[in-house]
Amino acid sequence: MPEKKILVIDADVASRNFIARTLSEQKYEVIQAGSGKEGLIYSWRDRPDVVVIDPTITDITGEEIARKLRQDARTAQMPLIALSSDPSVVRIKACLDAGFNEYITKSGQAVPMLTETINRLLGISNAAIKQGGLLMVILSAKGGVGTSSLCANIAMNIAQNQPEARVVVADMVLPIGSIAPIVGYTGNQNIVTITDMPPAETTPEFFQHQLPEMNLWRFHLLAGSPDPESSNHLKAGRMMDIIAALKASYDFVLVDIGRALSRITLPLIQHADLVTLVVSTDPSAVSLTKTLWDYLKNKGVDSSSIYTILNRAVGLEGLSKTDAEKILEIEINSTIPYLGNNFTFANNHNQPYVLKFPKDTAALVFKEIAKDMSALAHRSRAE
Numbered sequence: 001m002p003e004k005k006i007l008v009i010d011a012d013v014a015s016r017n018f019i020a021r022t023l024s025e026q027k028y029e030v031i032q033a034g035s036g037k038e039g040l041i042y043s044w045r046d047r048p049d050v051v052v053i054d055p056t057i058t059d060i061t062g063e064e065i066a067r068k069l070r071q072d073a074r075t076a077q078m079p080l081i082a083l084s085s086d087p088s089v090v091r092i093k094a095c096l097d098a099g100f101n102e103y104i105t106k107s108g109q110a111v112p113m114l115t116e117t118i119n120r121l122l123g124i125s126n127a128a129i130k131q132g133g134l135l136m137v138i139l140s141a142k143g144g145v146g147t148s149s150l151c152a153n154i155a156m157n158i159a160q161n162q163p164e165a166r167v168v169v170a171d172m173v174l175p176i177g178s179i180a181p182i183v184g185y186t187g188n189q190n191i192v193t194i195t196d197m198p199p200a201e202t203t204p205e206f207f208q209h210q211l212p213e214m215n216l217w218r219f220h221l222l223a224g225s226p227d228p229e230s231s232n233h234l235k236a237g238r239m240m241d242i243i244a245a246l247k248a249s250y251d252f253v254l255v256d257i258g259r260a261l262s263r264i265t266l267p268l269i270q271h272a273d274l275v276t277l278v279v280s281t282d283p284s285a286v287s288l289t290k291t292l293w294d295y296l297k298n299k300g301v302d303s304s305s306i307y308t309i310l311n312r313a314v315g316l317e318g319l320s321k322t323d324a325e326k327i328l329e330i331e332i333n334s335t336i337p338y339l340g341n342n343f344t345f346a347n348n349h350n351q352p353y354v355l356k357f358p359k360d361t362a363a364l365v366f367k368e369i370a371k372d373m374s375a376l377a378h379r380s381r382a383e
C-alpha cells in the first residue's frame with residue numbers, strides 16, 4: 001500500500017515538528033505548512049489523505065481554511081482534523097460547523113487520539129468505501145421527475161425480490177428530503193441530526209439497530225433534511241463515513257440525490273456501484289439530462305455503471321424512447337408508463353405501488369427494474 005500523506009498546518013514550529021515526528025514514526029509521509037495560506041496551497045497541490053490543522057492559526061483562521069477546502073471539489077471530502085490549543089466549546093462548534101470532521105484539544109492525550117482518529121478516517125476511505133453493500137444513487141437533471149417515488153419503490157422491490165437482503169434508503173436531497181412523507185415516516189431522526197452526532201457514535205452497529213424500519217416497504221430509512229434551515233447546518237464532511245458505515249451494515253444502500261448534484265453529493269456518485277438516471281419525457285428534461293451525463297462522464301463516472309429510467313411522469317405526451325436515446329446518446333434501460341393518479345394515490349397513502357396496485361403492469365415493471373439494477377450493480381462491483 002502506498003504511504004499515506006498527512007499535511008500538518010500549524011504556525012507553532014515546535015508543535016508542528018513534534019506532530020510531524022510522531023506521525024512519521026507511524027509510517028505516514030508528513031508535509032508541513034507554517035501558515036494558513038501555505039496550507040491551502042499544499043492541500044490543493046499535494047492532495048494529502050488527511051489534513052491536521054491548528055485552527056488558532058492567524059493569517060487565515062482554521063474555520064476559514066476548512067470552508068475553503070470544503071468549497072473546492074478537489075478537497076470537499078478530505079478528512080480535516082482540528083488539533084487545537086483552544087478548548088472552548090464555542091470554538092469546537094465553529095470548527096465542526098465549518099467542515100472539520102473532528103476536533104482534538106492539545107493535551108497529554110492528544111497524540112494517541114490524533115493517531116487513532118487518523119487511522120479511523122483512513123480506514124474508512126480505504127476499505128469501507130469499496131467494500132460492503134452495494135451503493136446505488138438515484139438522480140435527475142430536473143425536479144419533479146419521480147426520483148423519490150422511484151427510489152422508495154425500487155428499494156422496496158429489491159427487498160421483496162431478495163428477502164434475505166438488508167436494504168436501507170438514505171435521502172440526501174437538499175434542501176428538503178421527500179422520502180419520509182412518501183413512506184409515512186414522522187420521526188425526528190434525519191440526515192442533519194445524524195451528521196451532527198459524534199463520529200465515534202455513527203458506527204455500523206448504530207445504523208443497523210437505530211434506523212427506523214418502514215414495515216410495508218421492507219427497508220430502513222435515513223430520512224432527509226426536514227427544511228432548508230436545517231440543511232444549511234448539514235455537516236457535509238461527515239457524509240462519506242456515514243455512507244461507509246451504512247455499507248458496512250446493509251447489503252443495498254439506495255441514495256436519493258434528486259437534482260441535488262453538488263460538491264457534497266458528487267463523491268457519492270463517483271463511488272457508487274450503480275448510478276441511476278431518471279429522465280422524464282419532456283424535451284427540456286432530456287436535454288438537461290444529456291448535460292448532466294456529459295458532466296458525470298468528465299468526472300470519471302463509467303457508462304457501464306449507469307442505469308437509465310425513462311419515467312413518463314408528465315403525462316402521455318413527450319418524446320419517445322428512441323428520440324430520447326438519440327439526444328442522450330445512451331441506451332435507456334427501462335421505461336415506466338404514465339400511471340395517471342395511481343402513483344400519487346399510492347404515495348399519499350404511504351404505500352408501495354406494487355402493494356396498492358398489484359395487478360397493474362407497472363407493478364411488473366418495478367419488479368423488473370429492481371432485478372436489473374441489482375444485477376448490474378453486482379456486475380459493476382465485480383469489474
Ligand SMILES: Nc1ncnc2c1ncn2[C@@H]1O[C@H](COP(=O)(O)OP(=O)(O)OP(=O)(O)O)[C@@H](O)[C@H]1O
Binds near residue numbers: 149173312314340
Ligand atoms: N410515471 C408516473 N406516472 C404518474 N405520476 C408520476 C409518475 N412518476 C412520478 N409521478 C408523480 O410525480 C410526482 C413527483 O414525484 P417525486 O416526488 O417522486 O419526484 P421527485 O423527482 O423526487 O421530485 P422533487 O424534485 O420534488 O424531489 C409524484 O406525485 C408522483 O406520484
Ligand SMILES: [Mg+2]
Binds near residue numbers: 147177
Ligand atoms: Mg424528491
